[in-house]
Each structure stands twice: as structure tokens, then as C-alpha cells.
Amino acid sequence: MSLLVVGLNHRTASTSLLERASVSPADTPKVLHDLVAAAHVAEAVVLSTCNRTEIYAEAETFHGGVADISDQISRICGIDLADLAAHLYVHHDARAVGHLFSVVCGLDSMLVGESQILGQVRGAFRASQDAGVAGGGLSALFQAALRVGKRAHSETSIDAAGASIVAVGVQLAAASLGILGEAPAAPVAAPGAATSGLGTGPEPVAPVEAPPLAGARVLLVGAGAVGSLAAQTVRRAGAAEVVIANRTPARAARVAEMHGGRVVGLTDLPHEITMADLVITSTGAAGLVVDHDAVAAALPGRGGRPLVFLDLALPHDIDPAVRDLPGVSLIDLEALRVALDGAQVAHDVEAVRSLVAAEVASFLDRRRAGRVAPTVVALRAHADAVVHGELARLRARMPDLDDREWDLVEGAVRRVVDKLLHAPTVRVQQLAGAPGGDSYAEALRELFDLPREVPAVVSAPDLDLVERS
Structure with a gap:
């Protein structure tokens, strides 16, 4: 038997393709039964989230299993396999175990360390059990993965990693805008403040530090998990206005309702870029969302105000060439990795990677021993x-x-x-x-x-x- 995972995620496919590959809870039982009815698949679990659709399987043969699973994903998407193949990845045995363990710990998420995936993996496994297609092999794998995920989130601070990335990005953006750290140069006495007993004048009052984004206009492009967290972060940082654009308006409306904001269409981006101080993108689109020419066209209407882009997407949403435009700054994930190097978030990510490596080795030892035990x-x-x-x-x-x-x-x-x-x-x-x-x-x-x-x-x-x- 071969342990396989075949799928596509936010690194290999566009948002529109991921939407086509999505498997709803209502459709999951049929997909599972279709998989095990194929010639080479004995057990199956379907994991489908906004950032990935993956099929885990115990297959009679490697090549036959890959072919059966790939054909099933092709039918789900309604796309010919020849066109879909470039977006698919395949992991086998040890790499399949390592991939699932990394996924459940949040290491493979767009927002590193997010804990929502733990519940999604649990739900996918439960659906497979309910359908009667999770046998001993996948049951052992997914129970081990869920235990590893719990360890990662309880023994490290990986949950805070994604939040740290967004928070540091907002801090760097505020510094680029010249907002961060603006405070009175010298202490100012409050009106009616009491004087000291020595008669030396009013007691100095500590300046009140302004929020990092006080008065700023922020445009968010993308309303997924990262976009929602960014909305929350900029609101706490004092943003005066938050505008949200997303491919799916309903999702943008939910983020606006949760964190306060105004929803616009993607066709409104040129005007909104002209008005914004900070633009944060997190769409996961396959191509550029904002190119050099669009930003250059927005600059004359800005009156010389600085403009900062914070690109949290992978692959990136913003054309790197915008850095060459006057008054424009671009902060991307690479810049954030440099800023976070040596920080707690990097330490926690490395700790979880080490945990995953040890757990994978332990699981494979038990799996090999389990294969010998019947003999x-x-x-x-x-x-x-x-x-x-x-x-x-x-x-x-x-x-x-x-x-x-x-x-x-x-x-x-x-x-x-x-x-x-x-x-x-x-x-x-x-x-x-x-x-x-x-x-x-x-x-x-x-x-x-x-x-x-x-x-x-x-x-x-x-x-x-x-x-x-």
C-alpha cells in the first residue's frame, strides 16, 4: 500500500482555481465514495479549505493511486487534467506524512500558525469516518496528525506567528508613512495641573503616544483570514478609515461588519489607491493585483503624500517595480522575514518544524513496525x-x-x-x-x-x- 496526498493550494493555484476545486460538506461523501470505487484507492480523506483542496489516500499502487486521485480532482474542477497538472503536487509516504503534519500545525498556511486548520483537518477526517472510507492506515495517520497539531499549538506560540507578521508589517508601514512615533518634542503641562510643593512650576505630564496609524486611510485588498486579521490590526493601530475590496463581495462585507469599514469593488481600486495612505494586499491571486502603471497613474492625484504598500500575499500581489516610483514604499514578505529574523516568531516556527520532523520519524517507525507485526x-x-x-x-x-x-x-x-x-x-x-x-x-x-x-x-x-x- 502507498500513502499518497495529491492536491493544490494557495502556492500552486489562483483563488479562482481553488474556488473551482473546493468540495462542499454536502458533496464530500460522494467524492469519497467515488475515490474508493476507483481501481487503486482503498481509503480516502478530502481536505478542502479556502486555501487548499487535498486528497489523502491509501492506494494499492503509487502510479495507479495518483492517476485515480488526479482524475477525481479534474472532475471536481471541471478542467482537463492536462491543463490542471501544472497546479497539482504529489507527496508519497514519508513526504505525505510530513506534509500533513506541517499542514495541521499551520506551517503550510497563508497565515503561518493559524489554528483554524486544526479543526478543518479534524472535520475532514470525521467526514471520512462517517462515510466508512477511513481504514486503519489513514485513521492512524490523522489521529497522529491531530495530536501533533495540538502539541504545536500548546507547546509553542506558533498561533501568534501570523499575527506577528501582520503586526510587524503594519509597524513598518507606519514608520514609512512617518506616522509612527510622532509625539510632542517636550512634555506639556495639562491645563490646571497641580504644582509641586517646591514652587518650581507645573508638574510635567508624559506625552500621550499617538496610535501608529492615527488618521491614516487604509485600503485592504483581500478579505480572507489574512485580510481579516489585517483589518483588525489597522483598526487597533488607529486607522481613520478602512476600505475593503475583494473578489467575493460577500466576504468583504463580513470583514467590514466585523471590524468596521467600507466595501468597494475591485474596479474601484485606481480611485481608492489615490485616496489611501496604506494599501495592504493578501489575495493569493496567481498574477499581479496592482501593477506599476496603475500606481504611477494614481500618484498625480495624491498631492505628494507618501504611499505605502504592504504585500502579505504569496505569490505577491504588488508589482515590485512600484518601489522605483517617487514617494512609494513596498514592504513584502521577504522584508518581513528579515525584520522578524531572530524574533520569537522565527523561534516558534523553527520549534514547530523540529517537532514535526521528530513526530514524522516516530510515526514512520510505528508504521513500519505495524506492517511487520501481522507477519x-x-x-x-x-x-x-x-x-x-x-x-x-x-x-x-x-x-x-x-x-x-x-x-x-x-x-x-x-x-x-x-x-x-x-x-x-x-x-x-x-x-x-x-x-x-x-x-x-x-x-x-x-x-x-x-x-x-x-x-x-x-x-x-x-x-x-x-x-x-
Whole structure:
């Protein structure tokens, strides 16, 4: 069996393509049943969010599984596979485990560290269970992934990473606008302030620091998770006006309602750029949302006011060439990574990556051991059947032995068999964690002519052990 994930996300596909690939909760059961009805897919989980659609599967063969899953995604999107292939990625076995663990921890999200994905993965797994298409392999994987996700969010501050990126971006934007840090040069006495007992005049009053974006007009382009967080951040930073533009007006309206703001259409962007002090983009579009010429056309109507772009999208929304325009500043994710280098957010991201690497190695060890365990159980069951048959024949030939004598004979035979099997069964379990470990179990099956079919009673205890770990 091959563990596979085939999908597309905000790094490989445009927002419009992701919308076409989206699988609603109502459609999920049919998609799952169509997948397992294919020739090579035995188990399946569909994870569909605003930033990704991924199908996880246990497949009979690698190439057959990839073909079946890719065909299913093609049908969901209504796009020929030849045109869709460039946007798809495939991960196999260890890389598939690492990918899911990174996803559930928020490392693969547009907003790094966001915790909403944990609930989305849990919901996807539950839907697969309800449809009866999550067997032992994917159940072990997703239960382990959910446990890793909980560890990441409870043992580190990865949840705050995305918020930190947006907050630092807003601070840098405010500094570029010349708003940050504007305060009276010297302490000013408040009217009617009391004087000191020494008669030296009014007590100085500490200046009240202005909010970083006090009085600023902010244009948000994109109303997803990042855009919503940006709206919240600029409001707290004192923005006087927040304008929201999004491809889906209803989503922009929700953000405006939550954080206060005015909704405009994407066709209004040229005018709104002319009016704005800060433009924050987070659309996830495949191409540029704001190009050099559009910004150049907006500058004459600005009266020389500085204009700052904060590009939080991946791939970027803003043409890098706007940096060359007079009075225009551009802050992108690369600049934010430099600003955050060595900060707590970078530390937490690295801590989660280390956690994921360790958990992937541990899971793969358990998975390999789980594959060997049925062979070990089958070998011992085979040996027990041989011993039982030989003892029955011996008892028939030696009817005069009393119970005490028979117990001694039976015990001796069983001890001999147990000792002969002990070394190979222990060793094959130890070797299972090494590269090519499955080959040792295969050798045992060939040498002892063990059946290929693994009864449920053989595999179930090992799956339970994996799920509880």
C-alpha cells in the first residue's frame, strides 16, 4: 500500500482555481465514495479549505493511486487534467506524512500558525469516518496528525506567528508613512495641573503616544483570514478609515461588519489607491493585483503624500517595480522575514518544524513496525497450528501417559518452538524501522509459506496501539 496526498493550494493555484476545486460538506461523501470505487484507492480523506483542496489516500499502487486521485480532482474542477497538472503536487509516504503534519500545525498556511486548520483537518477526517472510507492506515495517520497539531499549538506560540507578521508589517508601514512615533518634542503641562510643593512650576505630564496609524486611510485588498486579521490590526493601530475590496463581495462585507469599514469593488481600486495612505494586499491571486502603471497613474492625484504598500500575499500581489516610483514604499514578505529574523516568531516556527520532523520519524517507525507485526503474528499462529497438530498425533500414539507426564512433554515441545522463533521475530521487528525493513517480513512470509491475507484479528491490536500512542 502507498500513502499518497495529491492536491493544490494557495502556492500552486489562483483563488479562482481553488474556488473551482473546493468540495462542499454536502458533496464530500460522494467524492469519497467515488475515490474508493476507483481501481487503486482503498481509503480516502478530502481536505478542502479556502486555501487548499487535498486528497489523502491509501492506494494499492503509487502510479495507479495518483492517476485515480488526479482524475477525481479534474472532475471536481471541471478542467482537463492536462491543463490542471501544472497546479497539482504529489507527496508519497514519508513526504505525505510530513506534509500533513506541517499542514495541521499551520506551517503550510497563508497565515503561518493559524489554528483554524486544526479543526478543518479534524472535520475532514470525521467526514471520512462517517462515510466508512477511513481504514486503519489513514485513521492512524490523522489521529497522529491531530495530536501533533495540538502539541504545536500548546507547546509553542506558533498561533501568534501570523499575527506577528501582520503586526510587524503594519509597524513598518507606519514608520514609512512617518506616522509612527510622532509625539510632542517636550512634555506639556495639562491645563490646571497641580504644582509641586517646591514652587518650581507645573508638574510635567508624559506625552500621550499617538496610535501608529492615527488618521491614516487604509485600503485592504483581500478579505480572507489574512485580510481579516489585517483589518483588525489597522483598526487597533488607529486607522481613520478602512476600505475593503475583494473578489467575493460577500466576504468583504463580513470583514467590514466585523471590524468596521467600507466595501468597494475591485474596479474601484485606481480611485481608492489615490485616496489611501496604506494599501495592504493578501489575495493569493496567481498574477499581479496592482501593477506599476496603475500606481504611477494614481500618484498625480495624491498631492505628494507618501504611499505605502504592504504585500502579505504569496505569490505577491504588488508589482515590485512600484518601489522605483517617487514617494512609494513596498514592504513584502521577504522584508518581513528579515525584520522578524531572530524574533520569537522565527523561534516558534523553527520549534514547530523540529517537532514535526521528530513526530514524522516516530510515526514512520510505528508504521513500519505495524506492517511487520501481522507477519510476526501469522508466523506464531502458523507455528502454534503445527505444534497443536503434532501434539495431537503424539497423544494418540502414547495413550498411556498420565496428565503430569503429558504436561511435561507438551511444555518441552512448546518451549523448543518458542525459542526457535524468538530470535527471528524479535529481530524482524527491530529491522522494520530500517530502510527496506519490509523486505525482512517478506522473507519470513516466503520461507514459512505464510498467507498473504491478514485477518482483522491480526492487524486490529497493532492499529489500536498506534492510535493510542
